[in-house]
Amino acid sequence: MFSNRMFNLLVPIISVLLGLIAGAIIMLSFGYNPIDGYIALWNGAFGSPYFFGETIRQVTPYILTGLAIAFAFKTGLFNIGAEGQVIVGWLAAVWIGTTVDAPMFIHLPLALIAAAVAGGLWGFIPGLLKAKLGVHEVIITIMMNYIALYVSNGIIRDVLTDSKDSTDTIKESAALSANWIMELTSYSRLHYGIIVALAAAVFMWFLLEKTTTGYELRSVGLNKHASEYAGMSVSKNIILAMVISGGFAGLAGAMEGLGTFGYMPTHSAFTNIGFDGIAVALLGGNNAFGVILAALLFGVLKIGALNMPTVAGVPSELVEIVIALIIFFVGSSYIIRWALLRLKKEGN
Amino acid sequence: MENHVIEMLNIRKEFPGIVANDNITIQLKKGEIHALLGENGAGKSTLMNVLFGLYQPEKGEIKVKGKKVNITDPNVANDLGIGMVHQHFMLVDTFTVTQNIILGHEPKKFGFIDLKKAEKEVADLSERYGLKVDPYAKIRDISVGMQQRVEILKTLYRGAEVLILDEPTAVLTPQEIEELIKILKSLVNEGISIILITHKLKEIMEVCDRCTVIRKGQGIGTVNVAETSTDELASLMVGREVSFTTEKQDANPGKTVLSVKDLRVKDNRKVEMVKGLNLDVKAGEIVGIAGVDGNGQSELIEAITGLKSIESGSIFLNDKEITNLSPRKVTQSGVSHIPQDRHKFGLVLDFPIGENMVLQSYYQKPFSKNGILSFNNIYDKAKRLIEEYDVRTPSEYTKARALSGGNQQKAIIAREVDRSPDLIIAAQPTRGLDVGAIEFIHKKLIEERDKGRAVLLISFELDEVMNVSDRIAVMFDGNIIANVLPQETNEQELGLLMAGSNQAKEGAQ
Numbered sequence: 001m002f003s004n005r006m007f008n009l010l011v012p013i014i015s016v017l018l019g020l021i022a023g024a025i026i027m028l029s030f031g032y033n034p035i036d037g038y039i040a041l042w043n044g045a046f047g048s049p050y051f052f053g054e055t056i057r058q059v060t061p062y063i064l065t066g067l068a069i070a071f072a073f074k075t076g077l078f079n080i081g082a083e084g085q086v087i088v089g090w091l092a093a094v095w096i097g098t099t100v101d102a103p104m105f106i107h108l109p110l111a112l113i114a115a116a117v118a119g120g121l122w123g124f125i126p127g128l129l130k131a132k133l134g135v136h137e138v139i140i141t142i143m144m145n146y147i148a149l150y151v152s153n154g155i156i157r158d159v160l161t162d163s164k165d166s167t168d169t170i171k172e173s174a175a176l177s178a179n180w181i182m183e184l185t186s187y188s189r190l191h192y193g194i195i196v197a198l199a200a201a202v203f204m205w206f207l208l209e210k211t212t213t214g215y216e217l218r219s220v221g222l223n224k225h226a227s228e229y230a231g232m233s234v235s236k237n238i239i240l241a242m243v244i245s246g247g248f249a250g251l252a253g254a255m256e257g258l259g260t261f262g263y264m265p266t267h268s269a270f271t272n273i274g275f276d277g278i279a280v281a282l283l284g285g286n287n288a289f290g291v292i293l294a295a296l297l298f299g300v301l302k303i304g305a306l307n308m309p310t311v312a313g314v315p316s317e318l319v320e321i322v323i324a325l326i327i328f329f330v331g332s333s334y335i336i337r338w339a340l341l342r343l344k345k346e347g348n
Numbered sequence: 349m350e351n352h353v354i355e356m357l358n359i360r361k362e363f364p365g366i367v368a369n370d371n372i373t374i375q376l377k378k379g380e381i382h383a384l385l386g387e388n389g390a391g392k393s394t395l396m397n398v399l400f401g402l403y404q405p406e407k408g409e410i411k412v413k414g415k416k417v418n419i420t421d422p423n424v425a426n427d428l429g430i431g432m433v434h435q436h437f438m439l440v441d442t443f444t445v446t447q448n449i450i451l452g453h454e455p456k457k458f459g460f461i462d463l464k465k466a467e468k469e470v471a472d473l474s475e476r477y478g479l480k481v482d483p484y485a486k487i488r489d490i491s492v493g494m495q496q497r498v499e500i501l502k503t504l505y506r507g508a509e510v511l512i513l514d515e516p517t518a519v520l521t522p523q524e525i526e527e528l529i530k531i532l533k534s535l536v537n538e539g540i541s542i543i544l545i546t547h548k549l550k551e552i553m554e555v556c557d558r559c560t561v562i563r564k565g566q567g568i569g570t571v572n573v574a575e576t577s578t579d580e581l582a583s584l585m586v587g588r589e590v591s592f593t594t595e596k597q598d599a600n601p602g603k604t605v606l607s608v609k610d611l612r613v614k615d616n617r618k619v620e621m622v623k624g625l626n627l628d629v630k631a632g633e634i635v636g637i638a639g640v641d642g643n644g645q646s647e648l649i650e651a652i653t654g655l656k657s658i659e660s661g662s663i664f665l666n667d668k669e670i671t672n673l674s675p676r677k678v679t680q681s682g683v684s685h686i687p688q689d690r691h692k693f694g695l696v697l698d699f700p701i702g703e704n705m706v707l708q709s710y711y712q713k714p715f716s717k718n719g720i721l722s723f724n725n726i727y728d729k730a731k732r733l734i735e736e737y738d739v740r741t742p743s744e745y746t747k748a749r750a751l752s753g754g755n756q757q758k759a760i761i762a763r764e765v766d767r768s769p770d771l772i773i774a775a776q777p778t779r780g781l782d783v784g785a786i787e788f789i790h791k792k793l794i795e796e797r798d799k800g801r802a803v804l805l806i807s808f809e810l811d812e813v814m815n816v817s818d819r820i821a822v823m824f825d826g827n828i829i830a831n832v833l834p835q836e837t838n839e840q841e842l843g844l845l846m847a848g849s850n851q852a853k854e855g856a857q
Contacts, residue, residue, distance in 0.1 A: 212716040215703070222698045228655065229685070229693040230707040231676025 019326025044307025053188025059299030065277025081141025083274025084148030089253025097170030119250015127242025131235030191259035387782035431503025636817030
């Protein structure tokens, strides 16, 4: 009835549709018109150049954190630490952006690399502990998130500034933003970062599918025992996977620091970019190009939803519920898979 | 009209794309042991799953004691008195024998489990059928043979009159097999009927009354065991003549390739499993290690191949020390390893079979250039190996998981032998395979020996050790306790040696 490829495509699509339907039922039961609501959502994401620009801006870090989680998944690891890696990446990018003086072609790449290295370091620690001591990466990465949050706040307050709650703005030469893009999108905060994100997706695909290193990473992810038998170093690959995964998340932080904001405020809570990346990776089937599509959907929901309270009168709490429902159905795609398989069986 | 307890008539079961069972008829008489013989993938399990209610047949009917029945699920099968002992036991390790037997059918008193009553019932049943099972023992403390009896008791406790045993001897020592055969005979005397799924012809000849053969999903027919021979059964099963005693010339051993000296290895629990073992394997000979599972064989292989670091001692390959080298260095120095557990170690099941063919050599030219994989070269090699070793797969892009066990094993052997190693370590290379594949693998190992390679064969199957080896080393409790020549020993003696009997050892010397 369906080919495997179709099947893998069908599951996320049905998940999203079910989420939208459930959202509609919630809106109806609270007396709001779901059609108006969803039209407002659509217009809020695509209705004007400004909204469109904002949507793409939101998609950018989602792609990168989605890639981070997906990359770790492919190697059999669960990187809950993308959140912390985003924060340290953001801090490192802004630190370089504010303190170094260099022409753009040096300054901007340097700031991006610093973000990736910082995120990579934040992934290296749990990777090392997992590889050498067998400590589960989920526990360590969760803890590393808190360390990142509070250490970065401390550095912003006491090292980069004098008790202020935000860093200075980065220098022009380190900025991802460009005037012509802003003008084109009616002064949205869209920036060059989307190119970095798309390049990162291509990089991940190429690394995993085409290189010797990727072969090892995939092999270790699928079967540790056979990989060890074949002479690969399992611990080296676990560490490498966590470092690269952290690097992607660190770059997501750079998108915020060098693109969207141009500075880093102290955070009282997590940014959620890293956590949302988990859902993005799941919905994208841990595949580089799937992640791009899933990030697009999340960006549309996040930005489009901002338009729902003002235009359709749906309160923002309900909008959050609708988004959560979509994620719920994505997470429970197992049920959809099962239902489709039954259909498939009976169809035959 | 004969007295049939179970009749499966003209059963047909289809799966998408294949017909697993086509027009198979099997009729079980009361009180007989009936063998169900077929190669792996012939459809034995499918047929039994139909009888057990896990699958519904497309065509055909099932009769129990002459009455047509519709077995919709395993509970119906249980109620009809059909019990099944699976190849992999389904027992809770930390529970006692009794607790395992009553699981799901607990006798209750005031809402609490009446363990006393259950223990007495289990003891009674055990005595009646001569099973000698201790109802109070914990599963983890009893031998594999004893665990199997617990599984049999479990079905009897549930009132089974028809017992299906799936490859029951695969996990047993020769002595345990004899005991099992006695038990089966006493069960039959008590009126139980037995279906024995197997591909071991010798056992069929020994215990079974009749034998139904299926080949590639087709029912070939039922024969009286008394009127047939192993040769006839084998050719019925495979569809052509099969040779059992593997044809081979005498070995022509050359210089020593592998030399293990005073090796000590601990397992993961830090228990010493290999205790000062010495072993030499020469070029052009096959040394078979006979022994019951768990006497240090796995640790010995892991130590040689670098998967496990050793406590003391040394390992030499062609006079160069390879003690405690990494698996990659050991591979590079000329060792190939056909691992015991092909799913866990031998293959990445979710990789295409082509990518599995370069599992150790993916980083070398021509498969990788400057860190980029050359899939053309990888798949060219895979295609060549698939053809040479007759690996049956839809294509080299098919996932290894989709292949049958025999073809997975052929793929591993293709990969390992093709590297032209000096030493081939083959651990249980034919476990779970059918006669056709076994024949092929034995022939390959002997071919490699004739090319001057040293082969170390580890097997729990005495037939295999006796047939293929040029020299047999018996391993017991972490040491080689005897070296014997296959033509100068017999199964009885080997069996006793494997059980650590000193008497037999003296007799052998």
